[in-house]
Structures are given as structure tokens and as C-alpha cells.
Amino acid sequence: MGTNEVILQKNQAGLENTRGTGVAATRIVYAQITPSFTRPLMDFEDHSGTYEGRRRVAYARSRVGFSAKDIATFEDLPWWLQMGVKGGVTGTDDGSGAYTYTFTPSAATDDLKSMSLEFNESGNPYEADQCMINSWTLRMDADNDQEPGWMFDAEIIARDWSTTTCTGALSDRTTEVILARGTKLYIDDAGGTIGSTQKTGSLISASITVNNNLHFKAFAEDVTYVAANKVGRGRRTLDAQFTFEFDSDTEFANYRNTTAPVQRLIRLQREGASPIHTTVYKRMRLDMYGYWNSWSRGDRQGNLTATFGFAGFYDESAAKTFQLAIVNALSALP
16 A cells, blocks of 8 residues: 555656567656546447436547656756657767767658656556657746746657556656756848857747657557557647747748748757856757747737747758757766
8 A cells, every 4th residue: 555645656767669568667757747548438329218328338448648747957858859859869979078969850760769657656556658759848938937947748648557566776867957047049041050140138938849740550459458569640740939028020020021931040049057078068959940920919017028939841951840959968868
């Protein structure tokens, strides 16, 4: 019998070698993870000459999912991105102990990783395999004192749900929060070099959502759950929203006054507090290519603001829609 205290919930996970083939956990997952389980019950209206219309019963296949909310850190965010952007990414060493993990989504290869997840209170533990990130959001609000860091939210779909025992002897990690305050914004024109023109005194908040459009497959022989290692995908999309101080017409004019869409090259960057060595700092860098697709006006403590919607589009020259690069001091992701 467990203590059943909310604060004692435990999440542990390991990346799978083959989707749907469970593995022992290799790391503690500090995120807030909320599970969902549905097993639809057939509701056929039986006609028996009575008012009792429910006589025969059967279940449909079970559906398992999770929502996850985490504070983004330089050490943990790359682990999530293996499931959200590209799996199998290794760090590039600069020769002095700083490693760069670059996540560029593959155009035509399904290389997203899956995980086995141990969850719930330790006296009543469960496990789900083939857990995959269907969509994720990276967001920041420099005014939010309750969430002063960049935040990572994920919608996760999973194959199954079973009782388990928690993997033991997993170590805690030392991490550094990627603060929202101090984030740098760069906006450049098409044909330019992304990250060249910093826009200061403007950005208030940002939210970037990537939808991987995953779906799990099932066949006649799959009775209780969907099939293992059978994953379908639709088109991947990136959509973002930025709230700026509205004291300039520059970006609104790019959206408003042209007949052809004006491409914008956007970089968001945040460095860590102290150098890994010499002048090399931990860093998160997100590059995006696309176009403004909405605008609305607001206010912030009496000052006008503008919220722009942004739709990511594939850039032929850059050969990508977006890219995330994280610099930390980890030679490998635990």
C-alpha cells in the first residue's frame, strides 16, 4: 500500500530502441505528467420488447495518452526534443567540454523517438510503452513571475497501460532553467542571414507549437490496444504567436501592405548564467522561417501591444522550416 500523496508521484522513462518494445527507465522525469485512459463501452440499443435497451456488452480498444508540462532547462530540453523533433541526435564537442545538440526535423524520415514511461505514486506504479509526442509547445512570458522560465508542454499518445515496478537507483540531475527574461529576438528579411538583426525593446511573450500529426495503427488481431511499432504520420506544422510592444509599423506593414507574403526569418535565443568555458555559455537557439498570418491589438499596463500569428513554411535555401540547437556541458543525454 502506497502513501497515495500527490507530491510523491514519480515519473521515470527510457527511450525505446524499437517503438512499443518496453525498456527500463534510465532517467527521472521531473515534468508534471497527467495520464488519461479511455476504453469505450459499446452502447447498442437492444430491442427485447421491454424498456431495458442495454443487454449485451463489449469494449472498444483502449486509448492511452498523457499531457506533460515541464520547465525547460538546458539539460532536459534536448531529451524531450528527441521525441518532439528528431531522434538519435548526439552532441558535437567544441573540444573544451561544450556540446551542441542540433535538432533539425527530417523532411521524409520518421525518426522521432518513443519512450517507456513509469508513472503514478510509487506504491501503485504503472507503465506505458510507445509513448510519443504528438504535439508540443515551447513558450515564454517575460512578465509571468509564476513561470519565469521557458515552459515546455507536450501532448503524448501511448500504446498501452500496465502495472509495473519502478526502476531503482536512478540519479537526480543538476539542471539550469532557461529563463524567459533575457531572451533575444532577431528578425531578418528573406535572403538575409538569420540571427543578424536583433529587435530590442519589443518582445513580451512568445509561443511556438509543433504538431507532428501522429496516429497509431491497429488491425483485426489487435484486441485491447493498437499495434506495436505501427505509426502513421500526417504533415508536420509549426505555428507561433508573438506579442510585441506596438510602437512601430514595420512588421505590421509587412503583413498588411503587400500583395505577396513577406518571408520573415526569426531567431529566439537565450544563454545561460555562467560560461561552460572561457566565453562559451549554455544556449538555446530556435530558428524559424515563415510568414505573419494574423494580427490583433492589445495593451500592457497602458501601452499598446500587437500579437502576431506566424506560420512556419519550408525554406528551400535553408532546407528547413525550423531548427533548435542547445548547448550544454553533457557529453550524452541520460
